[in-house]
Amino acid sequence: MPPLNNQNLPYPDTMHPVVVHFVIAMVFFAYFCDITGYLSRNHRMFEVSWWNLVLASVAIFVAVIFGQIEAALAQPYPAAQPALNWHTINGWSISGILVAITAWRGIIRVRDPLKVPVVYLGAATFLMCLVCLQIYLGNLVDWVYGLHTVPVVEAMKQGLLK
Incomplete structure (x- = not known):
């Protein structure tokens, strides 16, 4: 393994936040498209939602x-x-639920690409609540506890945080 830098990482900066923000954006946008498509009866929004969910399911x-x-x-x-x-x-729970909802959304898409059932929108709303909780927890880890920030890594090395 390569040597760790001053953030305790083998690469220049944290990668998890970069990738996870991409996933969060795709999940939020997919949800927005499904709600908009449902309310406006614009089935093209369902197609946008589907592809966002597929990419999010891989990226997560x-x-x-x-x-x-x-x-x-x-x-x-x-x-x-x-x-x-x-x-x-x-995070692990969201990854499983996201893949399950994406699979369910794929079945819905094959059966009737012009509609999305209300029960699916309820499940997607639950997923959105979990994502919001995950954002809160990620903010705690980063902004409150400062993991992988130089001052916290230095304090750990000096034995100041135990």
Whole structure:
């Protein structure tokens, strides 16, 4: 493994936030397109939603992999551990739910590309709530606990955070 930099990473900066923000944007936009398509009866919005979900379902696993690598390298101190644990559990849960909803959306698309059932929109709303929770947990890990920031890494190396 290459040497770690001053952020405890083998590469220049964290990759997880970059990839995960891409996923979040695609999931939010897919949801927006489904709601807009449902309310306006514009079936073209359903097609946009579908392709966003497909790409998000692939990209989320890249985000989870980088997240796991970066969490392992973070050496979290005890105060940060609960937020990081919940962020990890919720991230894996979202990846499974996102793939399941994408598969369900694919079946809906094949059966009737001009409609989306209300129950699907309810499940998509639940997914959006989980994504919002994940955003909150990610903000805790980054902005409150400062994992992979230079001052926190330095404090860890000096034994100031235990």
